[in-house]
Amino acid sequence: MAKKNNKQPTPFTTLPKSPTGIQGLDEITGGGLPTGRPTLVCGGAGCGKTMLSIEFLVRGATQFGEPGVFMMFEENAEELSANVRSLGFDLDRLEAEQQIVLDHVHIERSEIEETGEYDLEGLFIRLGYAIDTIGAKRLVLDSIEALFGGLPNEGILRAELRRLFRWLKNRGMTAIITGEKGENTLTRYGLEEYVADCVIVLDHRVTEQISTRRLRVLKYRGTAHGMNEYPFLIGERGFSVLPITSLRLDHEASTKRISTGIDSLNAMLGGKGVYRGSSVLVSGSPGTGKSSLGAKFCETACLNGERTLLFAYEESPAQILRNMRSVGIDLDPWMKKGLLQIHSSRPTLHGLEQHLVMMHDTVRAFNPAVVVVDPISNLTMERNEGEVKPTLMRLIDFLKQQQVTTLFTSLTSGSCATPEDSQVGISSLMDTWLLLRNVEFNGERNRTIYVLKSRGMPHSNQVREFVLSDKGIDLVDVYLGTDRMLTGTARVAQEVQERAAAELHCQDHERKLRQLASKQKAIEAQIAALQAEAEAEAAEVNFAIAQETLQELASQQNSKAMAQLRGGLTNNKREGKRK
Amino acid sequence: MMEDTQSEQNCPEVVQYELRLYVAGQTAKSLAAFANLKRICESHLHGEYRIEVIDLIKTPQLAAGDQILAVPTLVRRLPEPIKKIIGDLSNEERVLVGLDIQPVEV
Structure with a gap:
């Protein structure tokens, strides 16, 4: 969006410019339309000429304090007011507030007879009067070519048109002149001959049965401008051109994380999941489980009380509910609670731009915290990357500005050599990229998942097996052997083998331990026997000693008794002898 | 010679042709x-x-009412329907055709 101060020419600009306030157009033209000069807007029927010009006037009056005159030659004021009311422009109010003058010029050839000389001073007076009434700075003539049908004398008309445009320049009116596209000329009656300062060409093209509006600044005298064709759309909030340069990269970056709903996947993403407000791309070939991953993400967001929006371009809401129930994801209660909305539509219903407008409007209306688009590749099919990328960039940018966490699934076509190739166009817009792959081996097909990139967080470099069952989604570590990676039954078989081997080892250890134990016991028994022997010997020795002592004692007593019996002397001698 | 009088003629009771220039x-x-x-x-x-x-x-606000673009424009307001003749009315025959008047035989 242009800012008010763009109106003041900086010393370096060659031309003063009047901002249109139209999203994107001011970026392309480097500030707006040439101030005080007429601009020609031409294109085929229904390409948005009137919309562009009315928005130029309304925004001029409401945002830039420049009242404007809308002189229409085709519709009348009531029709025009009704037509633009859907864009939120209240012409009646602006007219009552003297911000805008609507003047319908109606000429009926059948009512008019021509005799002699005349000029179009009446038109000049009407214009002059309307301009003076409100002090208008802007003017639209939509479409002045109708005069060629209404007035018989083309010679006079051309001379007067020349005079009119000069007059407008002299009055310093920033004007838009619209003109219908001619056969080989820009306009049917060659208006470009008179209006040469700035020419904008609008186009409404149908490619692959899908229509796209485009805008191109063909000429802008005295200033640099974007030369490309830019897609534009007319949405609920008016005209919007999509130049890539209008992208601002200034959105907030949250440090809060939001769970993916799969613990093992969160673990791969630094343990906490993805950043709030970031964009996640899940790409993979058909049947790799992208939608299930998206649905799981939705369910988790709802569980955490987040408002969630799912744009489905493949399945109807009922079909999604049924299919997701089969993998243990029940979205129905959340829809009933109003936390989850599913918008299903055919991608071919509109062009990409129209889809974008629809998404914008839905997101604005529902104000979700999480948006899942499943799959984004359907929107972009049959379109070349060059036009898809700016449009998607615009969408992602819009969602990021709103701090919405987004998950896009994307189908990779089988024809590409590697799945990475097919996503180059949009991958740079994504903060986290998960890649799902089918691994076919040993007569079965298994899903694997890995994190290709994830900005701003440590993430696992491992390939995990992605298992879908009626209990839900789980990630299993794949078997990484010395020579190959195994998934599915091969992984299970390998695991069984390893378990058996481990058991065997375990038993072997136990046996060895047992042997050791019994050996120890045997030794202990020996020790005990020896000890017993030693004890027995000791007992024997003690016994012998005791016996000898006893004998001694007995013999002493014996001799004493003998001595007593034989007499005292002998007895004393013997006794002395012994002592 | 030319004045902005409302009526140039002095017998208003039998007016059939109301003309505006x-x-x-x-x-x-x-x-x-x-x-x-x-x-x-x-x-x-x-x-x-x-x-x-x-x-x-003098009165530019009146231009829109009769859808005037070219000047001079003669508008026949009565009798209905409204007819317009643009130009300096130099071709008498065409003026008569435009006003739907049969030429009076002289």
Whole structure:
């Protein structure tokens, strides 16, 4: 969006410019339309000429304090007011507030007879009067070519048109002149001959049965401008051109994380999941489980009380509910609670731009915290990357500005050599990229998942097996052997083998331990026997000693008794002898 | 010679033709148109007409009402339907056709 101060020419600009306030157009033209000069807007029927010009006037009056005159030659004021009311422009109010003058010029050839000389001073007076009434700075003539049908004398008309445009320049009116596209000329009656300062060409093209509006600044005298064709759309909030340069990269970056709903996947993403407000791309070939991953993400967001929006371009809401129930994801209660909305539509219903407008409007209306688009590749099919990328960039940018966490699934076509190739166009817009792959081996097909990139967080470099069952989604570590990676039954078989081997080892250890134990016991028994022997010997020795002592004692007593019996002397001698 | 009087004729009770001539200032074309109109009316609609001259330079707000683009423009407001003749009315025959008046035999 242009800012008010763009109106003041900086010393370096060659031309003063009047901002249109139209999203994107001011970026392309480097500030707006040439101030005080007429601009020609031409294109085929229904390409948005009137919309562009009315928005130029309304925004001029409401945002830039420049009242404007809308002189229409085709519709009348009531029709025009009704037509633009859907864009939120209240012409009646602006007219009552003297911000805008609507003047319908109606000429009926059948009512008019021509005799002699005349000029179009009446038109000049009407214009002059309307301009003076409100002090208008802007003017639209939509479409002045109708005069060629209404007035018989083309010679006079051309001379007067020349005079009119000069007059407008002299009055310093920033004007838009619209003109219908001619056969080989820009306009049917060659208006470009008179209006040469700035020419904008609008186009409404149908490619692959899908229509796209485009805008191109063909000429802008005295200033640099974007030369490309830019897609534009007319949405609920008016005209919007999509130049890539209008992208601002200034959105907030949250440090809060939001769970993916799969613990093992969160673990791969630094343990906490993805950043709030970031964009996640899940790409993979058909049947790799992208939608299930998206649905799981939705369910988790709802569980955490987040408002969630799912744009489905493949399945109807009922079909999604049924299919997701089969993998243990029940979205129905959340829809009933109003936390989850599913918008299903055919991608071919509109062009990409129209889809974008629809998404914008839905997101604005529902104000979700999480948006899942499943799959984004359907929107972009049959379109070349060059036009898809700016449009998607615009969408992602819009969602990021709103701090919405987004998950896009994307189908990779089988024809590409590697799945990475097919996503180059949009991958740079994504903060986290998960890649799902089918691994076919040993007569079965298994899903694997890995994190290709994830900005701003440590993430696992491992390939995990992605298992879908009626209990839900789980990630299993794949078997990484010395020579190959195994998934599915091969992984299970390998695991069984390893378990058996481990058991065997375990038993072997136990046996060895047992042997050791019994050996120890045997030794202990020996020790005990020896000890017993030693004890027995000791007992024997003690016994012998005791016996000898006893004998001694007995013999002493014996001799004493003998001595007593034989007499005292002998007895004393013997006794002395012994002592 | 040309004035902004509401009525140029003095028998208003039998007015059949109510004519309005839109001009922008006293240009040669305006003066010629007025003179031509006056002459034609006198010779063909004697006493049955009223001419109103509107100078858009003085009253520009009136231009939108009759959808005036070209000047001079003669508007036949009555009888219905409304008819418009643009130009300086120099071709009498076409003026008569435009006003739907049968030429009076002289």
